[in-house]
Amino acid sequence: MxxxxxxxxxxxxxxxxxxxxxxxxxxxxxxxxxxxxxxxxxxxxxxxxxxxxxxxxxxxxxxxxxxxxxxxxxxxxxxxxxxxxxxxxxxxxxxxxxxxxxxxxxxxxxxxxxxxxxxxxxxxxxxxxxxxxxxxxxxxxxxxxxxxxxxxxxxxxxxxxxxxxxxxxxxxxxxxxxxxxxxxxxxxxxxxxxxDGLEDEIVPDALLDVEDQTHNNTIWGLSDGPDGPKGGWSTKAGIEYLTDPKPLGGPGTAPHPDPALYSTYSPTMDAVGTAKGKAKSVKNKLT
Known part of the structure; x- marks a missing residue:
């Protein structure tokens, strides 16, 4: 009220x-x-x-x-x-x-x-x-x-x-x-x-044991220059600063589209963006 x-x-x-x-x-x-x-x-x-x-x-x-x-x-x-x-x-x-x-x-x-x-x-x-x-x-x-x-x-x-x-x-x-x-x-x-013990630092304070432990304590240094690692969030919090992080996945190529959507795509590329050994025609691909 x-x-x-x-x-x-x-x-x-x-x-x-x-x-x-x-x-x-x-x-x-x-x-x-x-x-x-x-x-x-x-x-x-x-x-x-x-x-x-x-x-x-x-x-x-x-x-x-x-x-x-x-x-x-x-x-x-x-x-x-x-x-x-x-x-x-x-x-x-x-x-x-x-x-x-x-x-x-x-x-x-x-x-x-x-x-x-x-x-x-x-x-x-x-x-x-x-x-x-x-x-x-x-x-x-x-x-x-x-x-x-x-x-x-x-x-x-x-x-x-x-x-x-x-x-x-x-x-x-x-x-x-x-x-x-x-x-x-x-x-x-x-x-x-x-x-009061209701919450901790991380939201939510759950699933910490199942998350990928390799990646829960690093900062990816993706800016030019040496200044990033100088921050206290790295040194004081004990977080590792990766100065030259590498991509961990493959190409971000989208899968072949539904033919009814008429999106443009190359029939000579597979779903992960690599060239096929043998090209097929668009007509054959759609059928």
């Missing part, structure tokens, strides 16, 4: 309208790493969590907070659009919507949303449920969460430097702080999963 408190989590009031910045701010709402993504990611991780108690509560608490962040940003977008495009009309352009559009406003915010926010990114691309990660494995999910918060904070920081509006900056300062603590909480939760 969710309840809506009719107060914003933090104030979202710009000093003046700015439809161009409202267009940019859409990224923090409906972008791949926007608030809609982390909201749905944490909700589905929480709903799918099989561990009742602290981990599920952390997921659901954070997910519910993120719903409030979407509300804050949507409110800010609507207020940035207040009076626009009518008050932002360029003298050379008679139609106010066209003037704002040419100035960088998202025309769909006016035409589709009636002067409000959209469930879309800064290019107007609709938010997509495929952005979210909810695997059922808490270690994999928490790592994805830390990465999502890092990307979201990075984008928020960039947008912070794209405005001089003190009201917008104040809200983004709050968002930056929340992104900071969310990164820290997911990283700490990862360590706690290990301490």
């Amino acid at each position: 969710f309840r809506h408190t009719k107060l914003l989590q933090f104030e979202a009031r710009p000093e003046k309208p700015d439809p161009v910045y409202a267009h940019k701010l859409q990224e923090l709402i409906g972008g791949a790493f926007g608030e809609m993504s982390v909201t749905m990611q944490y909700l589905f991780q929480g709903w799918n969590c099989r561990v009742e108690g602290k981990y599920k509560d952390l997921l659901m608490d954070t997910a519910t907070e993120e719903i409030g962040h979407v509300e804050m940003l949507a409110t800010m977008v609507a207020r940035l659009l207040e009076g626009a495009p009518a008050t932002m009309t360029a003298e050379a352009v008679k139609d106010p919507v066209m003037a704002a559009t040419l100035g960088g406003m998202d025309v769909q915010q006016a035409i589709v949303a009636g002067g409000g926010a959209l469930p879309a990114d800064s290019n107007g691309y609709p938010w997509n449920g495929r952005y979210i990660v909810a695997s059922g494995n808490l270690l994999a999910d928490f790592r994805a969460n830390a990465a999502a918060e890092a990307q979201g904070r990075l984008q928020t920081a960039r947008l912070y430097n794209m405005t001089d509006d003190p009201g917008v900056k104040a809200m983004l300062q709050f968002n930056l702080a929340r992104d900071t603590v969310h990164q820290k909480q997911w990283l700490a939760a990862i360590e706690e999963l290990k301490a």
Whole structure:
């Protein structure tokens, strides 16, 4: 059960309208790493969590907070659009919507949303449920969460430097702080999963005894130069760096196609890409 408190989590009031910045701010709402993504990611991780108690509560608490962040940003977008495009009309352009559009406003915010926010990114691309990660494995999910918060904070920081509006900056300062603590909480939760014996370093912590043991401790050095082996991921983790790895398989030739698909192929080559001793005609091959 969710309840809506009719107060914003933090104030979202710009000093003046700015439809161009409202267009940019859409990224923090409906972008791949926007608030809609982390909201749905944490909700589905929480709903799918099989561990009742602290981990599920952390997921659901954070997910519910993120719903409030979407509300804050949507409110800010609507207020940035207040009076626009009518008050932002360029003298050379008679139609106010066209003037704002040419100035960088998202025309769909006016035409589709009636002067409000959209469930879309800064290019107007609709938010997509495929952005979210909810695997059922808490270690994999928490790592994805830390990465999502890092990307979201990075984008928020960039947008912070794209405005001089003190009201917008104040809200983004709050968002930056929340992104900071969310990164820290997911990283700490990862360590706690290990301490509680629920997960280990590798996801999943299974089938380690049946995987090919020859290839589970090497890095293939496939870049020119000597710098790759200098990384601590090789020396400190005890991983062998292969400086001249060799291919282990044969040619990647596809098998002969189904004749009904009419794909082009050479009848003088067999399925592994080697020449046949005797060529056959395409007609004979197909029959």
